Amino acid sequence: MNGFLELFADYDIFGAFWMNIRLTLLAAVGSFVLGTVLAIFRISPVGSLRGIGTAYVNTIRNTPLTIIMVLGVLAVWGQLKIEFFQDFDLNFFTYAVIALSLYHASFVCEAIRSGVNTVPLGQAEAARAIGLSFLPAARLVVLPQALRGAVTPLGNTLIALTKNTTVAAAASVAEASGLMKSMIEFNPDLMIYIFLTIAIGFCIIVIPMGILTTWLSDKLAVAR
Amino acid sequence: MRKKLLSTAAIAASAALVLSACSPSSTEEGGESGGSETAAGGETVRIGIKFDQPGLGFREGNSDPTGFDVDVAKYVAGELGYTEDQIEWVQTPSANRENALEGGEVDMIFATYSITDERAQRVGFAGPYFVAGQDLLVRADDSEITGPEDLEGKNLCSVTGSTSAQKIKDEFASGVNLVEQGGYAECVTYLESGQVDAVTTDDIILAGLAATPENSGKFTVVGNPFTVERYGVGIPKGDEQCQAINDAITKMKDEGAWEKALTANTEGTGYTPDDELNSGPEAEMESCEA
Numbered sequence: 455m456n457g458f459l460e461l462f463a464d465y466d467i468f469g470a471f472w473m474n475i476r477l478t479l480l481a482a483v484g485s486f487v488l489g490t491v492l493a494i495f496r497i498s499p500v501g502s503l504r505g506i507g508t509a510y511v512n513t514i515r516n517t518p519l520t521i522i523m524v525l526g527v528l529a530v531w532g533q534l535k536i537e538f539f540q541d542f543d544l545n546f547f548t549y550a551v552i553a554l555s556l557y558h559a560s561f562v563c564e565a566i567r568s569g570v571n572t573v574p575l576g577q578a579e580a581a582r583a584i585g586l587s588f589l590p591a592a593r594l595v596v597l598p599q600a601l602r603g604a605v606t607p608l609g610n611t612l613i614a615l616t617k618n619t620t621v622a623a624a625a626s627v628a629e630a631s632g633l634m635k636s637m638i639e640f641n642p643d644l645m646i647y648i649f650l651t652i653a654i655g656f657c658i659i660v661i662p663m664g665i666l667t668t669w670l671s672d673k674l675a676v677a678r
Numbered sequence: 679m680r681k682k683l684l685s686t687a688a689i690a691a692s693a694a695l696v697l698s699a700c701s702p703s704s705t706e707e708g709g710e711s712g713g714s715e716t717a718a719g720g721e722t723v724r725i726g727i728k729f730d731q732p733g734l735g736f737r738e739g740n741s742d743p744t745g746f747d748v749d750v751a752k753y754v755a756g757e758l759g760y761t762e763d764q765i766e767w768v769q770t771p772s773a774n775r776e777n778a779l780e781g782g783e784v785d786m787i788f789a790t791y792s793i794t795d796e797r798a799q800r801v802g803f804a805g806p807y808f809v810a811g812q813d814l815l816v817r818a819d820d821s822e823i824t825g826p827e828d829l830e831g832k833n834l835c836s837v838t839g840s841t842s843a844q845k846i847k848d849e850f851a852s853g854v855n856l857v858e859q860g861g862y863a864e865c866v867t868y869l870e871s872g873q874v875d876a877v878t879t880d881d882i883i884l885a886g887l888a889a890t891p892e893n894s895g896k897f898t899v900v901g902n903p904f905t906v907e908r909y910g911v912g913i914p915k916g917d918e919q920c921q922a923i924n925d926a927i928t929k930m931k932d933e934g935a936w937e938k939a940l941t942a943n944t945e946g947t948g949y950t951p952d953d954e955l956n957s958g959p960e961a962e963m964e965s966c967e968a
Contacts, residue, residue, distance in 0.1 A: 527859075532868050542833065542855035623838050626857045635773065635839025642776040643799040 457647035461637065470633040471655050477550055477619040477629065478659075482612055484555030489562025490597075496563065497570055497596075499588055507563065515560040519621050523553045527625045542626070550622035554615060561611045569604025570596060574678070602674040609667025613660055630655060723760045725751045726770030726778055726787035726912070730861065733886015733943045734790055743767050745886065747788040749939035750807050750930065754786075754911070757926035758919065772839070776800045779914050786923070787912035790883060793964065803910035803964050804923035807930075808940075809955040811903025812842050813881035815888060817869060818898050823876055825902045826850035832875040833857065835865035842878050845905070862887055870896060880907050885949035899949045906960050920966035928963065 461467065495507030514522070526549045530536050538548040573596050581591035601608075620631035630652055637648045727735035727747050737743035748767075755765050770778050770789050778784045779801045790810075793803045816823045823829065829851040836843035838858045847854050857874060859865055865877040866887055877884065881903050888897040911923050930936045940951060955961065 524860075528864060528867070532864075532873050533871055535871070535873060542857055546857065623858075624860055626838075626859060628858075632838045632858065636841060638773045639839050640794070640841070641796050643796045645776070 457644045458651065461641070461644060461647055461651055464641070465633055465637055467630075467633065467651060467655070470628060470630040471659070473622075473627060473629040474616070474619045475659065477547075477554060477622055477627070478612075478616045480551045481554035481558060481615055481619070484551060485558035485562050485611075485615065486608075488555060488559035490566060492559060492563035493566035493570065494589075494592055494597075496567055497592070511560045511563055514557060515564070517557075519553070519557045519618055520624060522557050523550065523621050523624045526553045543628075546626040550619075550625040550627045553625065554618065554622070558611060558615045558618070561614070562608065565604045565607035565611055566597075566600055568607055569600035569602070572603035572676075573599045599676055602676050605671040605674055606667060609663065609671070612667075613663050616660055616663065617656065721760075722764045722766045723755055723758070723786070724766045724768050724784045725755065726768045726775065726784035726789055727751065728771065728789045729769045730771075731790065731883060731886060732890045734883060735788070736886075737767065737769075744943075746808070746882065746939055746943040747790065749943070750927070750936070751786075751788040753930045753935055753939075754788075754807075754923055754926040757929065758922055775912055779912055782914070785913070786917075786919075789912070790880065791910055791912045792907040793910040797912075800915070802913045802915045802917050802920060804913055804920045804966065805910040805927055805964060806908035806961060807911060807927045807936075808882065808909040808951070809958075809960045810880035810882045810907040810909060811952055811955060812845070812878060812905040812907070813884055813903045814900040815866075815869065815877040815884040815897050816875065816900060817872075818896055820875070824900060826878075826904055829854045829876060831855075833873065835859060835868050835874040835877045836879060837861060837865070840879065842905075846878060850904075866893060866897070876900075881949070882944070882951065885944040885947045888947040888949070889944050894946055897947075899947060901949070903952050903955065906955060908960055910964060920964075924963040924966065 492507045492510055495503040496511070498504060498507075527546070531545075531549060537545055539545045577599065578591060578596055581595040586594065619629060622629050623632035623635070634648060634652045638645065641648065727737075727743060727745075729735060729737040729743070731745065731747075734745040735743060735747040736745050752762060752765065756762070768778070768784050770784060770787055772789075775787055775789060775791060776797065779787060786804075788807070791797075791803075792810075793806060797803075814823060814826065814829075823832070826846045827850050829846060830853045832851075833855045834843055834846060835857045836859075838860060843854075843856045843858060847856060857865075857868065859868075862877065862879065862883065865874065868874040869877050877887075881899055881901070884897075884899045887893060888899060911927075913920060913923070927936075
C-alpha cells in the first residue's frame with residue numbers, strides 16, 4: 455500500500471491519465487467525423503468516391519498505428535518541419551490527435567458501414583421514392599438508423615482508441631505509458647505497484663465505456 | 679470438445695513461440711572447450727549489455743559487440759578467470775535490468791547502469807567503473823550553447839522515460855521546448871535537421887553517438903557535465919564476486935587499459951571524460967558488505 459502512496463506522491467499519475475483521456479476525446483471526435491465522411495463515400499453512388507473510401511480504409515487499417523505516429527513526428531515534423539504550434543507540447547499533442555484520428559477513422563467507417571447493412575434496402579428505396587436525393591436520403595433516413603445499429607462496433611473502436619492513446623508516447627506526448635517508463639527507470643523497487651497502477655487506471659477508464667456501449671446498444675436498437 | 683482442446687493447444691504453442699522470440703538472445707553457447715585450467719572451469723558467464731548504444735554497448739546481428747561497456751566487461755571477466763569465448767552476451771534494456779538479475783538470466787550487467795538507492799534495493803552494485811554526467815550534444819558549428827543555462831527558448835531532445843530533459847527545464851532553463859523520443863537515434867536526426875538545438879543525456883552516451891561513422895564530425899559534446907551518474911556493475915544482491923569485480927576495475931584503471939578503451943570508443947569526438955569526476959570521491963568503489 456505504501457508503494458502506491460509513494461508513486462502517487464512522486465509522479466503526476468492523474469495528469470498522465472488525464473492526457474490519455476483528452477487524446478481519446480479529441481481523437482474520438484476527429485475519427486468519428488472523418489469516419490462518417492468515409493462511410494458516406496463508400497456507400498455513395500459515385501464510383502470514384504467509393505474508390506477513395508475503399509483505398510483509404512484498406513491502406514490505413516492495415517498500417518500499424520505506431521508507424522503512422524512515428525512517420526508523423528519523424529518525417530513530417532522532423533524533416534519537413536511542419537509545425538502546428540510554436541509550443542512543443544501543444545504541437546505534439548496535435549500530431550498525436552491527428553495520427554489517432556486518421557487511423558481510427560478507418561475502423562469507424564467500417565463500423566458505420568456495418569450499421570448501414572442493418573438498414574433494410576426498402577428504407578433507402580422508400581427515401582428515394584419520396585424524392586430525396588442521395589445525401590438527404592443518407593442523412594435523414596439511412597444514417598440515423600445505421601448509427602443505432604453500429605453502436606456496438608463503434609463502442610469497440612472507442613475502447614481500442616482509448617488503449618491506443620498510449621502510442622502517443624512515440625510522439626513525445628506525456629501520457630500514462632511514458633510515465634510508466636519513467637517510473638520503472640527510477641523506481642524499479644516498486645515495479646509491481648507501477649504495473650498495477652497503470653493496469654487498474656486503464657480498467658477504470660475502459661470498463662465504464664464497455665458498460666455504456668452495451669446499455670446504449672440495447673436502448674438504441676431499432677426494433678424491426 | 680476435442681477440437682476446442684486442440685485449438686487451445688495451438689494458441690498456447692503460438693504464444694510460447696512469440697514469447698521466446700521476445701526473450702533476450704542466448705545464441706552464443708560457446709565456451710565448453712574453454713579449458714579447465716581457468717578458475718571458472720568450463721562454465722560460461724552471462725553478461726548483460728545494451729545492444730543499441732553505440733560506443734558503449736552495441737551489437738548488430740550476431741557480430742561481436744563493441745563499446746566501452748563491452749571492453750570493461752571483457753577485462754573484468756578476464757580477471758575473474760573467463761576467456762573471451764566463455765562470455766555469453768545478453769541484451770538487457772533499461773526496464774529489464776533488475777528482473778534479469780533477479781531471475782538469474784544474467785550474472786552481471788554492464789549497461790550504463792547508474793547506481794541509485796532505489797535500484798540497490800533489488801540488486802547489488804560493484805564499481806563504479808565510470809562516472810558520467812548529464813551533458814549536451816550540439817551541432818559541431820554551434821558555439822552558442824555551452825551549458826544547460828543557454829537552452830532558454832531552444833529546442834531539446836531526450837528519450838521517453840528519463841528525466842534528464844525535465845531536469846533542465848526545472849533547474850536551468852524554464853523556457854526550453856522538450857521533445858521526448860523512443861531512442862537517441864531519433865533525437866540525432868532532429869539535431870541534424872535543425873528541429874532541435876541539443877540532445878541531452880549522460881556525456882559518454884552522447885560521445886558514443888557522435889563517434890559513429892555516420893555522425894562523425896557532425897556533432898560535439900559540450901563537455902560541461904552538470905549531474906553525477908556512477909555507472910556500476912549490476913550483480914545479484916549479495917553476490918560474492920563483488921570484491922573481485924572491484925579489484926578488476928581498479929587494476930584496469932591502474933594498467934591504463936581503461937583509458938585506452940575509453941579513447942578507442944569515443945575517437946574523433948574530442949570528448950574527454952571529466953577528470954574531476956573520474957578520480958574524485960564519486961569514483962570510489964562501492965563497499966561490498968551487506
